[in-house]
Every structure is written in C-alpha cells, then in structure tokens.
Amino acid sequence: MAKRRVRIDDDPPRLLRASPHSADFDAIRRSYDDEGVPRDLHDVGADAAAAEESAYTSSQGQALAREPEAISHEEQERQTRASREKRERQVMSPLYELDRQLEKLESTGFYKNGKVKFVRKLLNQLGEDAMRSAVVDQ
Secondary structure (H helix, E strand, C coil): CCCCCCCCCCCCCCEEECCCCCCCHHHHHHCECCCCCECCCCCHHHHHHHHHHHHEECCHHHECCCCCCCCCHHHHHHHHHHHHHHHHHHHHHHHHHHHHHHHHHHHHCCCCHHHHHHHHHHHHHHHHHHHHHCCCCC
C-alpha cells in the first residue's frame, strides 16, 4: 500500500493575478449624487482588502504564467515601512535641523513670529515635495 503525503499549508500562495478584476463603473456612478459628490465615505480597510483581492490570487489558473509567488502582505508592508523611514531620514534630517535653528531665532525675540512661521511653512512644503519625489538608494 502506497503512503500518501498530505501537505497542509496555512497560508495560500500569493500570486499576481493575470487579469485584475474590472471596475464596476455603474456602482461607482451610483455612489455619487447629482452634483458629483460622494454619498458615503468608504471603509479604508474594505478598500485595502478589495485592492489586495483584485491584484493577487491563490489560484494557479488565474495567476500570471511563469511569475514567482509574491512576498507576503506583511513582508511587503515591512519593506514599505523601512523604505519610507529611510527616505524620511535622508530627506527630512536637514529640514529638521533648519527647524531647530528657527526655534533658536524665535526664542531670541529679534524676529517677527509671523515671518518665522512663514519660513517654517515653506520648510514643511519643501519637505512634503521632497518626500513625494525622493528616490532612495537601497
């Protein structure tokens, strides 16, 4: 009698879907009122789950041919977080130093608070722009 091996896999494979689900444009149109304003706010968690389901599958038949299994969602989140933290350290550190110098200027009382606040606002905008466009070497 031949022995059978049973493989128990707690996590199904995460494969890139060959044909992502199409958007339901009728449902999207119904979610807006006559003036084009959304009727209700979406649940962020439900949106994230729908995006995950649309992009990945556990079925070999629905997956892209000859594509390896994707990393787990948790690993993807960890790598994204690490990349974002590295980008923030490289891009924002000089701006944080400038902000500390602005605090020193404020504390002297020689400069108008409105002008210092204006410079700080410009620094914030500069930081936001830099974070959006920064590409960090791995």
